[in-house]
Amino acid sequence: MAAWNTLAKGVKSKTILGEAAEISGLNLYIKLNYNRVMAGYSIMADAPAALRAVPNVVYEAAWVTLTAVIIKGIEHEEMPFKLVVRMSGGQSNGVSKGWSKTVIISPGMEEDWGDADVTKLYFSTIGVQPALGEKVFLEMYWLNTTTGVTGLDARDSITCITDEEASIEGLTVRFKFNEMDLYEGRASSVSDYDLDFSTGIAAAYIDAICTGGATEGYSSLYLNTAFPEQVKGPFNCVARSTEANGNLKVQLCTVEVKNSKNYSQLSIATIAGNTGVPSHVFGVGIRYE
Amino acid sequence: MFVSTSNNFGAGQIQFKDYQCSLYVVLNAKFTVNTSSPAYLAASRMEIKVPDLSIGRSVEVPVAIRFADRRTISGQEVNCDGGTVLISKVADKNTIVIERHRLFDNQGEMTIIISAMYATLNNGNNPQKVQRTMLQLQQENPYLYMSDSAYFVADQHWVFLCMGFSHCLYDYKNLPWEATLKDFPTDVTADVAFIGGVNAYNPQVCGMGEAHIENGVFTMQERMYNFCEGSPKPFVFAFLVRDTQE
Known part of the structure; x- marks a missing residue:
């Protein structure tokens, strides 16, 4: 505890009344480890050698609609920083300070190329979607997952609007697919997928694990939600086997999304190279007509 | 064209051919790494320091790693060269990282071939498609045949080549x-990984050779000993920088 006491001497703290106060080594130990454990990290027994400054959250805009809760344009910070998001349930539009009502929506997430889409986390945590015109309070800060130190809050209040209004304001739905509901009527053989068409050029990005279907060299993911028309069509990319025997054989794959009457489908077919599964398909492919 | 400023795995200066813009970077490079060297073995991942890139991070993309393995079997020297792909990305504006895979530790000298597009994401919501040009090989006496997955896409600054092989005549x-690649841009000069083929003597990887493309002509001096004898079919998958844009 001596190291924690030494470290605590250089840390400024505040009382609940906002007055400057000293913090003990024990309190610092609890405070930093609380943050780490919340984010899924283990308790740190040894005091960090030093507490480096944590950056402030810089972002462009946040939207709350009846179907989406999303923060856009977050400036990227490298690991060990993770974003902590706190939000409130819907409040009367007459409430101007509701940050005390916020709860943790995400205890530590990596922003996704500038986005923090917390829709699912928000609805599962708060349980009730805000009504149109209600205000939702938002707090965000970076957490240094190595030391448990957090940065200053970025605070915002957002009025719940319709999807159409958000679209007019500039909220665009990114063509990224990674958490769609599985269609249970057929057995899927693709998992841990991340399919993204937002490269800005005629290229798509995929990262997925293929476990192989009934046909050799062919894996599919069956989903309940139809893919948008704009993302249909094939592209080729490379996969590497991840077999239990340690094989690292390489495959050329064709990736394609399509919609059927009862389900939508992401198919990954090996067209050259080895057909071993499971395989890790990853990288950028050029989309062609 | 640029050269690396340093690396953490004991390789010398690495020369890159590049096309860079705000959305992505296409890089071509070929260099050797000694996987038995203390520097390589001490690195958790290979890190190549480079002058400022146009992007600050990228998605993960494959780069090829191959080794030479010549054996004497039944009195004949046979080519058992092998390889695989490693995961690579732009970690920050000045760092390209490549996975260090434990399988290759202490395997000696290996060659890494980068023919990759390091893309970024969340760049708007306008998925596009392009027309591809199916690859046609021109040979006086045809002996090389492509699959129906042989095509290229020519951008002003780079070319994407997907070259799935079907077979070659046994005598060849x-x-x-x-072979001349019909209509393929003539301003591309590159060594590319020729991936695939059974590798019975290195069963954990696949066969991997090197081919060369220059002035619209594809050449390959030698290849794995059992190419042509059933699946898996080899292929080339490469993003290649065009010379005239530099």
Whole structure:
């Protein structure tokens, strides 16, 4: 505890009344480890050698609609920083300070190329979607997952609007697919997928694990939600086997999304190279007509 | 064109051919790494320091790693060269990282071939498609045949080549290959990984050779000993920088 006491001497703290106060080594130990454990990290027994400054959250805009809760344009910070998001349930539009009502929506997430889409986390945590015109309070800060130190809050209040209004304001739905509901009527053989068409050029990005279907060299993911028309069509990319025997054989794959009457489908077919599964398909492919 | 400023795995200066813009970077490079060297073995991942890139991070993309393995079998020297792909990305504006895979530790000298597009994401919501040009090989006496997955896409600054092989005539399987790629841009000069083929003597990886493309002509001096004898079919998958844009 001596190291924690030494470290605590250089840390400024505040009382609940906002007055400057000293913090003990024990309190610092609890405070930093609380943050780490919340984010899924283990308790740190040894005091960090030093507490480096944590950056402030810089972002462009946040939207709350009846179907989406999303923060856009977050400036990227490298690991060990993770974003902590706190939000409130819907409040009367007459409430101007509701940050005390916020709860943790995400205890530590990596922003996704500038986005923090917390829709699912928000609805599962708060349980009730805000009504149109209600205000939702938002707090965000970076957490240094190595030391448990957090940065200053970025605070915002957002009025719940319709999807159409958000679209007019500039909220665009990114063509990224990674958490769609599985269609249970057929057995899927693709998992841990991340399919993204937002490269800005005629290229798509995929990262997925293929476990192989009934046909050799062919894996599919069956989903309940139809893919948008704009993302249909094939592209080729490379996969590497991840077999239990340690094989690292390489495959050329064709990736394609399509919609059927009862389900939508992401198919990954090996067209050259080895057909071993499971395989890790990853990288950028050029989309062609 | 630029050169690396340093690396953490004991390689010398690495020369890159590049096309860079705000959305992505296409890089071509070929260099050797000694996987038995203390520097390599001490690195958790290979890190190449470079001058400022146009992007600050990228998605993960494959780069090829290959090794030479010549054996004498039944009195004949046979080519058992092998390789695989490693995961690579732009970690920050000045760092390209490549996975260090434990399988290759202490395997000695290996060659890494980068023919990759390091893309970024969340760049707007306008998925596009392009027309591809199916690859046609021109040979006086045709002996090389492509699959229906052989095509290229020519951008002003780079070319994407996807070259799935079908087969070659048996008499040519051990001879040097040469074929003109009809309508392929003539301002591309690159060594590319020729991936695939059974590798019975290195069963954890696949066969991997090197081919060369220059002035619209594909050449390959030698290849794995059992190419042509059933699946898996080899292929080339490469993003290649065009010379005239530099």
